[in-house]
Amino acid sequence: MRALIRRHARGFAPRAADPAPSRLAYRMQRLALTPSVRRGFTLGAPIFAVAMILTATFADPDRRAAVVAWVGEAKSQILRREEFMVRAVAVDGASAGLARTIRAQLPFELPLSSFEIDLDAVRDKLAKLEAVARVDLRVRSGGVLQIDVTERVPVLVWRTAEGLALLDGEGHRAGGIEARTLRPDLPLVAGRGADARVAEALALYAAARPLQGAIRGLLREGERRWTLVLDGGQKILLPETDPVPALERVIATDEAEDLMARDVVLVDMRNARRMTVRLAEDSARDLRKIKLLELGDD
Amino acid sequence: MRDLYQSQRAMRAIRQTAMQRGVIAVLDIGTSKIACLVLRFDGPESIDKAEGISPMAGESAFRVIGAATTRSRGMRFGEIDTMNETERAIRTVVQAAQKMAQVRVDHVIATISGGEPRSYGLAGEIELDGEAVDEQDVARCLASCEVPDLGPGREVLHAQPVNFALDHRTGMNDPRGQVGQALSCDMHLLSVDSRVVENLMHCVKRCDLELAGIASSAYVAGKASLVEDEQELGAACIDMGGGTTSLSIFWRKHMIYADSVALGGDQVTSDISKGLQVPLAVAERLKTLHGGVVATSRDDRDMIELGGESGDWERDRRTVSRAELIGIMRPRVEEILEDVRVRLDAAGFDALPSRAIVLTGGGSSIPGLDRLAPRILGQQVRTSRPIRVAGLPERATGAAFAATVGLCLFAANPQDEFWDFEVPVDRGSARSLRMAVRWFKDNW
Incomplete structure (x- = not known):
């Protein structure tokens, strides 16, 4: 019977399956190997699945709120760590009064996390102070907020209708003062537009050093030209352009002729090539009488 | 010849797209096995231009990234006999190769081993007007070849210019740019039964693939098996397949004769x-x-x-x-070799300077063939394995894969065929348009 069994197994058993793929299987494999489909499966489908899961999770407002709260809690825990806390403020480079002002201006209460200090905003705020030229802020190790200040150095006192102010070398206000006598060391300017020509004013003061004791101040007239006012109401009117050489001429004349010691009310240099001098009225009349006497009537 | 010209041009265009996409499959449909290799092209930059390769061909370096073989079904004497069976076999092998390559292939280049190939030698000559030969002159010269009567139901498979002669100088590969009075060319034309080609096209199409080229298996086996010197000096390659034994004769690196014996x-x-x-x-x-x-x-x-x-x-x-x-x-085996001998004698193989014969294909691995073959074919017989190509698996390096490997070479650096040259201006249908385009090109 053995032969029969073998024969049965060999001869009548169903033939081995066709090794060829069916047309459908062949097409499906080709489809799966198409680059766009492959990318869709390896990249697109996972992204889609993750997006669906996230959408389903956050569709519920309670769950969303819980996640937001959890994130906020974790964030504040990190922010509140001791390592990030700022506990002191150090102000360098400022006078005592300015430092007090700066401390008063800081818009927060210490201690505070360094993440919650908006250094840029604070710096902008401090930079708006009149006496401050430049300010740098950083959080130093050890929880110290370091403020490095460069103060404006006043070089002029400026008298305006509103009151007295200090000007630095660039014409910026460097604070106000109550009375001229508080800063007798600084020269005085007056008139509108004087702050725009600080450098010129300083040059004029430097040129007028021989008259130093007698100077009351520089007056800006009509935002146009300078007038140097001396004690006793004497005035030197300077031209719009190149006032310094004109002033030097007046001073040279003064040194040679002792001009200002005479009864001169006004020296007019508005035309720089021709110096015009006005005498006081009485002196002029006397001078005229003397001339008449010398020359005779008519 | 115009119809075929168009279809071959269309296939060449498909091949160019496949090259640009970078992946093409070669399909060697034989009587005993079907082999499929998936090639990845690395672009023409990565190989240096060797002598004798025309820049028209668009050759490229390649690597085999997928290979599969299956038992052939529904084939007889290198021709498709039962299309359903053959289609299934092609599906099997293409699927396996695609799976190995992990890439989808849309374009295949296939071989034809049956279809009674017949060789013709064609000659054409034109007068030149004393200027340098340009592509138009070459095209006119090729077009001047007189096409023999191929007989009913025959189609041209290969039409390769094998030689150009300018005045008295012959043996040129590329006459362009040279000056002469008369340009003549020799062309080798291989015709096969058109039904065989149509069946193959249909079968490939039913597998959702596009045919990007057809080559004679005798030709591609010769390209893979003959070393360069043999191709240059004259040699015959005998591809002993399952259903057919095909032979091709190479001289000066061109195939000059191909035939097949329906025994294997x-x-x-x-x-x-x-x-x-x-x-x-x-x-x-x-x-x-x-x-x-x-x-x-x-x-x-x-x-x-x-x-x-x-x-x-x-x-x-x-x-x-x-x-x-x-x-x-x-x-x-003796009968097969004697039949081959008869075909070689008919082709005038004895007249070649070197009469080397290279046996390849699965049949060439019969033990003792290297002692039997010299008695029938002459002294210079050797058996060969195809040259190595990058990435080819070890199991596909045997002599049985000569045509498959040759098809890779054919895909990567094809010979210029007649239809690769420009249409001669006076024959083109859109002559005036072409003239206008040319005028614009010349003037701007």
């Missing part, structure tokens, strides 16, 4: 099957494991168990000596 390993197998009364599968196994063509005295004592598979397992325990098996195989 399958006939040897069927002889064994008839002679020993065993099934074909057993006969095939006996042939590949124990076969040979030269008997020695030891072979008389070398008994082979047949395992007849007749169902009577207990009683059917026949044995046969190896000498008997050789005695069955040898006359058939």
Whole structure:
């Protein structure tokens, strides 16, 4: 019977399956190997699945709120760590009064996390102070907020209708003062537009050093030209352009002729090539009488 | 010839797209096996321009990234006999190769081994107007070749210019840019049965693939098996396949003759099957494991168990000596080689300076063939394996894969065929438009 069994197994058993793929299987494999489909499966489908899961999770407002709260809690825990806390403020480079002002201006209460200090905003705020030229802020190790200040150095006192102010070398206000006598060391300017020509004013003061004791101040007239006012109401009117050489001429004349010691009310240099001098009225009349006497009537 | 010109041009255009996409498959549909390789092209930059390769061909470096083989089904004598079966076999092999390559292929280049290839030598000559030869002149010269009557139902498979002669100078590969009075060319034309080509096209199309080229298996086997010197000096490549034995003659690196004999390993197998009364599968196994063509005295004592598979397992325990098996195989192999000899003589192979003969294909691995073949074919016979190409798996490097490997080379650096040249201006249908375009090109 053995032969029969073998024969049965060999001869009548169903033939081995066709090794060829069916047309459908062949097409499906080709489809799966198409680059766009492959990318869709390896990249697109996972992204889609993750997006669906996230959408389903956050569709519920309670769950969303819980996640937001959890994130906020974790964030504040990190922010509140001791390592990030700022506990002191150090102000360098400022006078005592300015430092007090700066401390008063800081818009927060210490201690505070360094993440919650908006250094840029604070710096902008401090930079708006009149006496401050430049300010740098950083959080130093050890929880110290370091403020490095460069103060404006006043070089002029400026008298305006509103009151007295200090000007630095660039014409910026460097604070106000109550009375001229508080800063007798600084020269005085007056008139509108004087702050725009600080450098010129300083040059004029430097040129007028021989008259130093007698100077009351520089007056800006009509935002146009300078007038140097001396004690006793004497005035030197300077031209719009190149006032310094004109002033030097007046001073040279003064040194040679002792001009200002005479009864001169006004020296007019508005035309720089021709110096015009006005005498006081009485002196002029006397001078005229003397001339008449010398020359005779008519 | 215009119809074919268009279809071959269309195939060439498909091949260019495939090159740009970077992936193409080659499909060697033989009578005993179907092999498919998936090639990845790395672009033309990565190879240096060798002498003799025309820049028109668009050659490219490549790498084999997928390979698969399957038993052929529905094929007889290198022609498709049962299309459904062949289609299934192609699907099997393409799917396996695609799976290995992990990439989808849309374009295939296929071989034709059957279809009674016939070779023709064509000659054409034109007068030149004394200026440098340009592409238009080459095209006119090629077009001036007189096409022989191919007979009904025949189609041109290859039409390769093999030689250009300018005045008295001959043997040029590329006459462009040279000055002369008369340009003549020789062209080798290979025609096959058009039904075979149509069946193949249809079969490939049914597998959702696009045919990007067809090549004669004799030609591609020669490209893979002959070394460069042999191609230059003159050699014949004999591809001993399952259903057909195809032969091609190369000279000066061009194929000048191709033919095929409708005899092959399958006939040897069927002889064994008839002679020993065993099934074909057993006969095939006996042939590949124990076969040979030269008997020695030891072979008389070398008994082979047949395992007849007749169902009577207990009683059917026949044995046969190896000498008997050789005695069955040898006359058939001799017959094949003699047929090849006749074809070679008819082609005037004796006139070539070097008469090297290279045996390749699955049949060439019969033991003893290197002693039998010189008696019939002449002294300069060697058996060969195809050249190595990058990425080819070890199991596909044997002599049986000569045509497959040659097809890779054909895909990567194809020979210029007649249809690769420009349409001569006076023959083109859109002549005036072409003239206008040319005028614009010249003037701007």
